[in-house]
Amino acid sequence: MKALLSLNKYLYKYRGRLLLGIIITMGARVFAVFTPQLIRNSTVAIEDYLNGDMVSIAEVREELLINIGLIIGAALASGALTFLMRQTFIVVSRYIEYDLKNEVYTQYQNLSLDFYKRNRTGDLMNRISEDVSKVRMYVGPALMYGVQTLTLFVVVIYFMIKAAPTLTLYTLIPFPILSFAIYKLSMAINKRSAEIQRFLSLLNTYTQESFSGIAVIKSYGILNRFNSDFEKLSNESKDKNVNLVKVEAFFFPLMILLIGFSNLFVIYFGGMQYINGEIESVGVIVEFLLYVNMLTWPVASVGWITSMVQRAEASQERINEFLSETPNIKNNSPESSEDILGEIEFKNVSFTYEDTNIVALKNLSFKVKKGETFVIMGKTGSGKSTILELIGRLYDVNNGEILIDGRPIESYNLNELRKQLGYVPQDAFLFSSSIRDNIKFGKVNANEEDIVEAAKNAAVHNNIIGFSKGYDTILGERGITLSGGQKQRVSIARAIIKDPKIVLFDDCLSAVDTETEEEIFNKLDKVSNHKTSIVVSHRASSAKNANHIIILDEGVILEEGTHSELLAYNGYYKDLYNKQLSEKEN
Template sequence: MSHFKALKGFFFRNKWYYILGIIWLLLVDVLQLLIPEVLRRFTDQLQANTLSNEDIIRYGIYIISIGFGIAFFRFLWRIYIIGTSRKLEYELRNKLFGHLLKLSTNYYTNHKTGDLMAHATNDINAVRMALGPGIVMMTDAIFITLIAITMMATTTDWRLTILALLPLPFLAFTIGKFGKVINVRFKAVQESFSSLTDTVQENFSGIRVIKSFVQEDSEIKKFSVKNQHVYDKNMAMVKLFGMFFPFVQFMSALSFLIVVGYGGTLVIYGDISLGDFIAFEAYLALLVWPMMAIGWVINVLQRGSASMERINTILDEQPEVVDQPDAIDHKDIKGDIEFNNVSFKYPNSNEDALKNFTLSISSGTSIGVIGKTGSGKTTIATLLLRLFDANEGIISIDGNALNKVQLRSIRSQIGYVDQDSFLFSTTIAENIAFGVDECSKEEIIRTAKIAEVHDNIVGFPDGYETFVGERGVTLSGGQKQRISIARALIKKPKILVLDDALSAVDTDTEERILSSLKDAMKESTSIIIAHRISTIKDSDKIIVMDNGEIVEEGTHNELLENRKLYFEIYQKQLLEEKIAQD
């Protein structure tokens, strides 16, 4: 139960819901325990031939009243206990989701989506079951067991009670052993489900690749293997319960056998009345459920504990990139950027993505970045956004070290368009307005026109209200890129970073977009990362990257005159264009 300590704040806030719920539950149990007493008196009067029509009506009223009371208080404990467990599920899922969004980018490179989805669904549900129905069954098991045994011993015969309860110690010992095995097997079930979920998510996300490579049958076979693994682990749990519950019922039957044998003898010899025997049997019948519930409770608590342990592992994770205690809120960034001897290695990599990287960018200027794949171009944007922190050196904005400025302050004033151009499963208008709290339809249209995507959007049947499929699957690559550019521009950023954001558009559209951007961003700093020279040739300054270092810098014409790497790239692209035209 130590794993549930993380929820102590929730328990403190909702303690009265649980307390009142348990009170209503105990009242239900008390009413259930009254039924054997009614049966005892009814049977004794029936045996003594003293039962009248009025007595029958009176006992009937007792039973009906008890039934109404049980129904009423059962409704209340369900609202208070089960309802509170649903609230716990709601708050825990919000807490987990919020925490996951605050974790650093590196966390998601080491954890699969399917596994995280399993935490947010199955694990949270297991915790809810433990702290809702689990509490109910545990309370029932303890209270009914204690009171029923007390009533059996004090109102009937203590010797009969001891004999009837002889199987219980052995039952409790066996249940404890079962509980440990249940915990291990449930963890295995959850892990197999996580793997299956991850496979499904990955296949759905990559459905176009699967179809284009005609790999449907192959992926179905892989899924079947994972699905078989889930089936096997669940069957291991089923087999365990297949033995467990019949065992509990068998031990209960032994108790009834003892009561029928010895209790019947006591009735025959007149040591107890027939009413006592009937009441005793009724109490023993009430004990059967707690015996079953003990096993069920142990199972649910073990599952909940295992799931809470998995959730705690995530909640204990701390983001690697955080605000320093003395971080400032730089509300009005001008756009002066400086990299000073910056070196950086991605986690789990032995190679430097950037090595002693030094670069100054004046506010209001545009800089183009070009180089071979893996030369470190994207890393510049990654470090500027503080998705990772540099291993060595200092990055500053307007003279302030980047790690001394609040993350929200930095990121809210940088417009970033990455290579993937990720879009959310919502309307085009909502995708464009994603980075701002409020904006008008006119503002959305204005930025869409700058990004040269307005004409495409109005050509759709629903225009800006067109629903974009998952990850923008219903749009072309160029449309996604241009909508992503509009999403960055609507923030009115002080710094704009385009990371190969025009690779999917033709050169004519690219030229129009760059021309519009030049007017829209004339007072802002622009960093344009590209593979095509045509994208960056008009930048105020161009740097050429290779193996994490700047190997050339200057204007387009200056770099062509150097006749080095930039010139080689330029010549290759001219040749490619000529071949394409022919």
């Protein structure tokens, strides 16, 4: 149970409620064990009457009525306390589930992009949903029934020893066998539970990817293959769950068998002791039978509790794997409201992607002044997008340094730095919400005028009002409702409504035609006045009005200068410009 030790902080946080729950549980069980004693007293009263020790039937009737009243009272008190017990433990388990999900989600938010490249979405979702739910069963029902079982055992055995010590010893003979069986079965359950949770992550990942890529699956006509693969995974998942259930199925019959032996021991050895005069009344045997059967559910629940604990152990171990991950990007500065001006400088920056070992940038140096438009061009894989990712501190450099307004980028508070950046990625991502909400994502308190103005500046307003629901149009997953160009322009609107100090455009107009691109950049020139703009593009038309242009090739600067300077250079840029100009004319 080492993995579950990480939950102790939550148990300590809610220690007051849990302590109250333990007290209530003890009270409920104490009231419950009064019933066997009262039934013993009733049996003794009848036995005394038959033996002539009681004068009249009226005395027996009075004794029985008193005992019946006490039994009803004890049952009502035990029932009320049991209700409060559930309210205490189960509510705490929901609080802990809430806290744990928030802890996992916060960790997900803090982890670097490398982590998401190594792990799949289905697995991430499974750990924050299925695994956390399994853990909740440990801090809720398992803990509640565990305390209840332990309390009942202690109280019942105390009264059994008090009533007949020797008979108690005979009654408890099966329990060491029970303990050993629970130990062996628990080991098997833990192993199989871990396998099921790992496989469930695989199944969720496959399902999630199938739904996300349904358009590709349909267009390639491979639905049958995916259905077949999913069926195989489902059957394997079923087999693993059946294997676990087979082990768990041993628990309840084993408990009932051992309780049955305890009943036989009570009847046989109790009867022998009564015959030999070691027990004064048959009522003691009746009391013991009730005690033993009272232990039936707690003993049977030991298997259920053990199963829940073992499943929670396996799940918490998987959760801890991610909670123990250390983010590569650390926030080294406290929260501050310091504004940045927008000057950016790369000094001998080199960067290699850890997951692929690809060298993206090699000893790269350049400077972007405040308010300038800086364009980065080059072939695919030359390191263009990497520069934008480094400015947003999605990664940290391996060598060299990046300066913002003359200060190392690591010295800025990470959240404050990103708040002042507007980033439009190459692959526009939109949320499954309305177009209005997607634009407001850049500025939560934006009014309708701000939203419309941003959409106009991104040249997407006319498209939006053409929809039947306009800005209230709900988008499909990842914005699938819109065309590629519309998604890119909504993504631009989301960035510029933020009114950032630095705007990063990562080839974000690749899906629109040249005329629309020029219209957008003309509007952005007005919007981005006094803002630093860094534009990654494959089109020379995007660069002609830039203050400075660099051409990258395998992480180093191949050419740099203004539009006119690069045309005079007769290199990569001029060839690209002439080629795209001729394509436009044709």
